[in-house]
Amino acid sequence: MKRLLILPLLLLALVAHADRVRVRLFSTNTISTLNISFDLGQYNLYADDSLLLEPLVGEGRSVLVRCQGGRLAVSVNDDNYGLHRSLRLEATDTACILCLNPEGCKQRTYEGNLEVTPHAGNSLLLVADVDFETYLAGVVQSEIYGQQSDIFRIQAIISRTWALRNLRKHRADGYNFCDQVHCQAYLNRCIRPDIMVGVVRSSGQTLVDSAGALIETPFHSNSGGQTANSEDVWRTALPYLRSVQDTFSYRMRQTDWVKTISADRWLGYFAKTHRLDTGDSAIRDTLLHFSQPVRRARLLGIPLTRIRLDFKLRSTFFSVDYDSAARNVVLHGHGYGHGVGLSQEGAIRMVGLGIAYDSVLRHYYTGALLHLDPSANVNYLEHYTAQLEQIIEEDKNKQTQTRSKKDDWLGRLFRLRDREAREEIYIEEEQDNEQDWQYEW
Numbered sequence: 001m002k003r004l005l006i007l008p009l010l011l012l013a014l015v016a017h018a019d020r021v022r023v024r025l026f027s028t029n030t031i032s033t034l035n036i037s038f039d040l041g042q043y044n045l046y047a048d049d050s051l052l053l054e055p056l057v058g059e060g061r062s063v064l065v066r067c068q069g070g071r072l073a074v075s076v077n078d079d080n081y082g083l084h085r086s087l088r089l090e091a092t093d094t095a096c097i098l099c100l101n102p103e104g105c106k107q108r109t110y111e112g113n114l115e116v117t118p119h120a121g122n123s124l125l126l127v128a129d130v131d132f133e134t135y136l137a138g139v140v141q142s143e144i145y146g147q148q149s150d151i152f153r154i155q156a157i158i159s160r161t162w163a164l165r166n167l168r169k170h171r172a173d174g175y176n177f178c179d180q181v182h183c184q185a186y187l188n189r190c191i192r193p194d195i196m197v198g199v200v201r202s203s204g205q206t207l208v209d210s211a212g213a214l215i216e217t218p219f220h221s222n223s224g225g226q227t228a229n230s231e232d233v234w235r236t237a238l239p240y241l242r243s244v245q246d247t248f249s250y251r252m253r254q255t256d257w258v259k260t261i262s263a264d265r266w267l268g269y270f271a272k273t274h275r276l277d278t279g280d281s282a283i284r285d286t287l288l289h290f291s292q293p294v295r296r297a298r299l300l301g302i303p304l305t306r307i308r309l310d311f312k313l314r315s316t317f318f319s320v321d322y323d324s325a326a327r328n329v330v331l332h333g334h335g336y337g338h339g340v341g342l343s344q345e346g347a348i349r350m351v352g353l354g355i356a357y358d359s360v361l362r363h364y365y366t367g368a369l370l371h372l373d374p375s376a377n378v379n380y381l382e383h384y385t386a387q388l389e390q391i392i393e394e395d396k397n398k399q400t401q402t403r404s405k406k407d408d409w410l411g412r413l414f415r416l417r418d419r420e421a422r423e424e425i426y427i428e429e430e431q432d433n434e435q436d437w438q439y440e441w
């Protein structure tokens with residue numbers, strides 16, 4: 001019996017690094033005033049690590065935080081609660097949702113806890129402390145569009161892999177990730193059940209190399225028909241980030257683009273910035289008629305990534321036509337993004353064609369292996385997914401009715417998850433059988 005008590009503790013310790021994450025919210029905005037209201041559940045409000053308010057804050061209350069002389073001026077429903085160094089809203093259960101309205105920004109809603117501290121003079125630093133998988137669902141919703149749950153499953157696997165590999169990215173700043181594409185976009189809580197199904201189905205799945213190490217999983221909007229080698233964009237050659245033909249990315253929203261630039265500006269750029277002799281007819285000819293039937297990395301020795309940056313091009317996969325009458329160059333480009341790894345629109349097309357999610361991942365990450373965390377309980381996840389699908393079905397049938405916020409599908413989902421998890425622990429504790437534990441491991 002002693003063994004049974006120790007093992008669950010060990011298991012928790014092993015997965016703890018990805019249990020919760022700290023994510024900076026509104027990281028590109030300078031926020032001086034923040035209004036917080038509550039959509040679901042109740043929160044404890046702490047200031048300077050002491051409980052500030054009894055009873056709890058929840059629906060019907062609003063917390064206003066202003067930065068004042070390097071401190072936080074806090075008021076709740078217009079009652080002033082003084083100046084503090086830090087503020088923390090702690091959710092009392094997993095079904096809690098808060099609404100953040102920073103001055104000058106569009107409202108966003110999030111689950112989990114929230115910390116507010118003064119930042120860089122007179123602004124506020126907002127950090128969410130959130131369950132890892134809940135964060136992931138918000139990332140998937142922010143990063144990809146689509147209709148089929150497998151596309152969300154694919155995005156969840158590559159986003160989970162990236163996040164677990166980069167947990168220390170903002171360590172020096174005191175959080176794990178920012179909410180922008182610098183890390184991964186996390187622009188709201190996940191409000192779509194079909195996305196949640198995809199994320200839940202992917203639970204415990206990551207991409208690894210043959211040595212079992214998590215791989216880099218870059219992705220982009222559209223490859224334009226061919227993905228790029230990692231070394232052509234970021235110098236490092238990685239065996240699983242190879243250029244592949246990708247006709248799945250044809251005829252999608254971001255497949256083609258055109259940009260017209262005056263020939264003087266185009267040639268002047270190469271003359272001034274890269275010191276090319278544009279009076280030389282061979283050089284001039286190459287610059288005015290450059291073509292890429294297949295992806296190239298350079299134009300006259302200059303990295304295409306540099307040219308893309310300087311002209312703000314959608315991709316490096318372009319060819320040049322010279323319109324001599326108008327003295328313009330017309331760039332005909334393919335795709336959107338750096339082109340390395342997974343093409344999201346290509347993946348959307350592949351899923352639409354009925355190609356399995358793991359084949360899609362293998363197409364874009366050459367030789368990568370799909371790994372399932374041994375602590376993920378597959379039977380439980382299947383059961384959980386089935387319950388979730390049932391909630392979605394019920395929700396569809398209720399479309400004509402007004403749904404109360406308290407019956408929010410996500411709230412129901414959280415409660416279901418909590419109950420299932422508790423029942424699972426109960427069943428495990430009853431089984432005093434060493435073999436079952438080995439199986440769990």
Ligand SMILES: [Zn+2]
Binds near residue numbers: 170177182184
């Ligand atoms: Zn970041």
